[in-house]
Amino acid sequence: MNPYEEMLKAIIRREFALLGRNQTREILKSIGIELDEKGNIVNSDGIDGRKVDEVLEAFKKHVGFVGLLVVKLPVRRIAIQNNVPVPSSVM
Amino acid sequence: MAEKYDSAVKLADGNYWVGYTEAESAFRTNAYIIESGDEVALIDAGSIVYFDSMFKQISKVVDVKKIKYFIQHHQDPDLCSSLPEWEKKIGPQKILAHTKSNILIYHYGVKSELVNVDLEGWELEMPDRKIKFIFMPYMHSPGEIMTYDTKTKVLFSGDIFGGLSFDWALYANEDYFEAMDAFMEHYMPSKEIVNANLKKIENLEISMICPQHGSIIPGDRVKEAIENMKNLDCGSYLYE
Numbered sequence: 001m002n003p004y005e006e007m008l009k010a011i012i013r014r015e016f017a018l019l020g021r022n023q024t025r026e027i028l029k030s031i032g033i034e035l036d037e038k039g040n041i042v043n044s045d046g047i048d049g050r051k052v053d054e055v056l057e058a059f060k061k062h063v064g065f066v067g068l069l070v071v072k073l074p075v076r077r078i079a080i081q082n083n084v085p086v087p088s089s090v091m
Numbered sequence: 092m093a094e095k096y097d098s099a100v101k102l103a104d105g106n107y108w109v110g111y112t113e114a115e116s117a118f119r120t121n122a123y124i125i126e127s128g129d130e131v132a133l134i135d136a137g138s139i140v141y142f143d144s145m146f147k148q149i150s151k152v153v154d155v156k157k158i159k160y161f162i163q164h165h166q167d168p169d170l171c172s173s174l175p176e177w178e179k180k181i182g183p184q185k186i187l188a189h190t191k192s193n194i195l196i197y198h199y200g201v202k203s204e205l206v207n208v209d210l211e212g213w214e215l216e217m218p219d220r221k222i223k224f225i226f227m228p229y230m231h232s233p234g235e236i237m238t239y240d241t242k243t244k245v246l247f248s249g250d251i252f253g254g255l256s257f258d259w260a261l262y263a264n265e266d267y268f269e270a271m272d273a274f275m276e277h278y279m280p281s282k283e284i285v286n287a288n289l290k291k292i293e294n295l296e297i298s299m300i301c302p303q304h305g306s307i308i309p310g311d312r313v314k315e316a317i318e319n320m321k322n323l324d325c326g327s328y329l330y331e
């Protein structure tokens with residue numbers, strides 16, 4: 001799994017807990033990301049730092065400061081662990 | 092969608108959840124009561140912002156004049172700022188907290204007697220049960236305590252095991268531990284402190300964990316919750 005996909009999975013897990021599964025699915029669908037019944041990303045091709053940024057921006061509108069603060073943390077952790085460039089919205 | 096409750100919920104013999112559900116927020120606060128004979132202990136009295144709701148909620152399940160004790164797990168405003176309002180309704184009672192918390196609770200202008208549980212044997216005798224207090228320093232406050240009902244084995248945990256969620260449920264759902272991480276990562280100081288304190292409850296018989304934020308963790312998920320928290324990177328880690 002590429003680290004950006006891992007970041008996206010961390011975002012999804014966190015948003016499932018913060019916003020609930022239905023709303024998370026709807027927000028992701030609005031930016032072209034589909035999840036299967038178990039919550040896995042259906043089409044993970046092309047997930048890169050820019051896509052992670054796009055996802056965080058989409059959630060930012062719904063979860064506000066608290067939500068974004070808590071979502072950023074696991075994403076940042078994964079970026080550091082994998083020594084990959086941190087998406088700009090996580091800086 | 093967050094769950095809504097119009098009345099208190101009985102959790103165990105003499106133990107009730109008495110929180111409110113009208114706020115659309117990820118940062119929800121719970122309160123609980125222990126009713127024992129003709130005495131009631133209110134656990135984490137709550138915010139002044141939601142005092143009216145909580146007062147109505149609690150009045151439905153017990154005679155508020157039976158409230159003798161306010162058990163405060165630490166001194167923050169989300170659990171202490173309603174104390175002066177309570178005193179206006181039922182008069183000064185006893186506020187039970189750690190010395191380090193009571194020093195600050197005094198500054199809410201309370202008139203109640205401040206009882207320092209650390210100087211009183213860490214226990215409270217109620218008519219049909221003994222209540223024990225467990226010291227959990229720096230999780231997140233220096234005088235942090237938990238409250239354990241020895242009759243029902245319910246652990247009232249304050250901020251510890253609390254969670255953040257707009258999708259709140261009274262009992263922890265399948266995603267709760269992730270919601271718990273979201274809160275604990277920021278409010279717990281370090282893995283070393285968390286792990287040292289968790290040893291105090293690892294061998295305790297616990298029927299459920301009732302945190303001040305988030306959802307109640309049922310008995311069959313308590314071990315998993317403790318393990319989850321032991322492995323959590325938190326506090327000082329975030330800024331390394």
